[in-house]
Amino acid sequence: MAITREEVLHVSRLARLSLSDAEAERLREQLGNLLDYMKQLDRLDTRDVVPTSHAVEMGTPFREDVVHPFGDREALLKNAPDREGDFFRVPRIIED
């Protein structure tokens, strides 16, 4: 299935993955081949088939509305690549 370079770049933007030109080209080819292989699924008539959107046949379980504080903010913040006090710090969005 032919995928264009534009499509590859569009998908890479959606996925926040910057790609080098070489990578983009390689992925274009590989994805095309893979999706070609997967087109075999079109041979199956699934018009009356219900999709398996959940692996378990049950209703979702519930939690009661009771607060249990985690109680260790530091453990949550200590992995932050950049922080300011108790905030996570990130670069601003650059406006065009």
Next chain:
Amino acid sequence: MEFEAVIGLEVHAQLATESKIFCACSTKFGASPNENTCPVCTGMPGVLPVLNRKAVEYTVRTALATSCKVQRRSVFARKNYFYPDLPKAYQISQYELPVALGGHVDIELDGGTKRIGITRIHMEEDAGKLVHEGEFAGAQASLADLNRCSVPLMEIVSEPDLRTPEEGGAYLRRLRDILVYLEVCDGNMEEGSFRCDANVSVRPKGQKEFGTKAELKNMNSFRNVEKALEYEIRRQIEVIEDGGRVVQETRLWDAGAGVTVAMRRKEEAHDYRYFPDPDLLPLIVEDAWIEDLRKTIPELPAEKVARLAARYGIPKYDAGILASARALADFFEASVAHYAGSPKTTANECVHWKDAILAGRLSPETIAHAVEDRETGAISATASKKLVELVLETGKPIRTLRDEKGLTQLSDTSALDAIVDKVVAASPKEVESYRNGKAGLLSFFVGQVMKESRGKANPKVVQEVLRKKLGDGGPS
């Protein structure tokens, strides 16, 4: 050419649960940054969501109160996008299969009642807050506070049935009142527990197709929603009349300047790639649960207004004010239960003392006594006001204070007889003039009696007594 506006409103209401929708962190407002967080709501590797039953309850009750059809089976879906206030880089929401469909809210307008359709209600989690470092626009960094992540939200989408900013305001207010009645949401726009985005378009009157719509955001009060809608409708009409075309875009309301502004940021194609969240199974709401919840729906604002007006013979406008807060309406009815002599007066009093009543500082008996004493003439209107103020100050019962302060009005005609006789005797010239036609002198006599009784006489009764003794003023 005449135009008409087509408006649809999207409300996000924060549910007033104790804990978050998918984890047990507190939802309490005002915590220090990242204090109310845990591995689940901060999207740590390996964590999983578990649904808060109360959030479902609140949503189902809202659906019932707005006549929606509660879906037995609904599905949580992931809405995928990247932003620092969204720890998992997806928001758990509902997409194709929401928890409720097809309801309505009735609003009261000058012309009568209008039914505004509700397309759907679904559940989702809130995102965190991004604070921009420093006050100036040149700040290099943003700071993320994830306290608000995963607070439960209900999204309520109206049909594009609204036609004017006033209708929009009425719909929002009525919807808010319903949510507050149900105790599922604080309904506070300024604090962000009740948010509104609008979709606005215009079309030539009579045209069936909708015009291109703009999405409005950043309106943080009911009034601002109305103003933004007003502005945007005018703007779109102007664009079209100038020969241009309305662009489909998101516009932010600038309350300071009173205009809507197109968002500067280049709008990326928003492909959210919704798919059913595999970490959550379908939400099943059984009929038995729905019926149990139906029983917990209180009398809602519209019904209450109608019932109060009909039952107590008070104007719909007054009933509307009383019904704006369930506690106020309940107070009114409790007060009338104590003394039903003049519901209209009771209603007025409740409206006048609304804040104190809602703060729980007055009892229904207090107002009932105040109204009763006024109706029987035991106290004057002025004294009534003063007494309630004293109750608020001292906490003592109103009749105790009435007697303590000696504010009982003299209404007993026999008691007044003596004072009236004294006054009449002391002003023979005026009596003569009065009897000769100067009817206006009645107020002079009333004033004298009031002076003589040190303000305690009931002016109405004084008038009656004076008339009896002196006649109506004029040759008999």
Next chain:
Amino acid sequence: MENVPVHQWSLLEAARRVREKEISSRELTKALLARIEVLNPKINAYITVLPERAMAQAAACDEELARGAPRGPLHGVPVGLKDIFCIRGVRTTCGSRILHNFDPPYDAAVTTKVLAAGAVLLGKQNMDEFAMGSSTETSHFGVTRNPWDLSRIPGGSSGGTAAAVSAAMCFAGVGTDTGGSIRQPASLCGVVGVKPTYGRVSRYGMVAFASSLDQGGPITRTVADSARMLSVIAGYDRRDSTSVDLPVPDYLAAVDKPVKGLRVGLPREYFEGDGLDPAVRAAVEKALKALTDQGATPVEVSLPHTSFALSAYYLIAPAEASSNLARYDGVRYGYRSEGASGLIEMMSKTRAEGFGAEVKRRIMIGTYALSAGYYEAFYGKAQKVRTLIRGDFAKAFGKADVLLTPTAPTPAFRIGEKTDDPLTMYLSDIFTIPCNLAGIPGLSVPCGLSASGLPIGAQLLSDHFREETLFTAAGAIERAVPVPRVAPLTG
């Protein structure tokens, strides 16, 4: 038994000896740490070894035993965990640069259960990055080598765990399986691996690859060891909404049950085609004979949609993965790219530099399969095909109690042999994938060696929550077909 070196004992044997105080946990742990020190540079089964922590745990275990207070069935026995299970205070990397320094603020359910059973944690085992792979060649922390032949792959993604078990660098391990990642490396390394029914083992703290397919499970040298490990890690967990609230049966008791009358189904689609190595076919036939000799009945079954399973899987798994891995954006933990101008660039560069090529490829496929205009044709279609595959198994289990198939189409291939073409690599999972799509349990048990002496495994599949049947059949095969369980090279 007496001349068997300590590290070669089975898990049950080691546990018994510690319990009966024939050996201390400290001695046992020391022996294994020494072995890891010698072998890990060659095999690279472990990303992180925890010598101090393990010895401290061992000391505590010995002290508890002296007080007559053992914690559980694994008391004092050193084991390892795939580096996908969170352990508070211990770096958990998922084989990725993007989590190279991540210190989890909490323990996974599996971690808690293994520790509650009294086990000693030797370290975190190597894996394909984010569990995406069939060869453990995509880890940021280097390739793991098959202890049977160091020029070959151990399989993946739980290759580190399988290799560690096979080279007796632990008495047992816990891996994860999304499309075969426990069973296939177990097969290639000559050990036993079990993927439980979906929902049997809690996924809480098990870093997600494909949420509707992932399951944690044991890798051990004997069937009985796997039964014991599964009974430790299985069980309802309210923190995992997909966890199933069913009692955990006595899996150990199932191992020695007779297979007389057991209906063994052979799905014809798994034996057709020329991808199946003749040595593998022969070995699986030996396994069948072992079963029928002991009274099992062979039945022909068909799983007609088998050939579509790979396509369905490689749309569903990457789609879920693309969403699960979106949280790795450099904001709250892990690697962050330096010098980016602005938020979007920071995220894009972080992920470009933090993820390896296979992960990126799958994120791209997954994002594409979910994207506007393609959802119905790809993801939506695959989910429907999944229903058909589940239906195939449901029908088959009407005729058979257990299905017998090869685990992998070939024995271990050489390092670098299949890295050029993704599809070729993906085809190694062709027999294991359908089981994950259906959510049923699967087990791989060694059943022979190739001509060049490489291990071959037979796969057993049963209906949902019928793991006992797997252990019964596997036990029968194990008794009849002895295969060395410790890689001869490593001794």
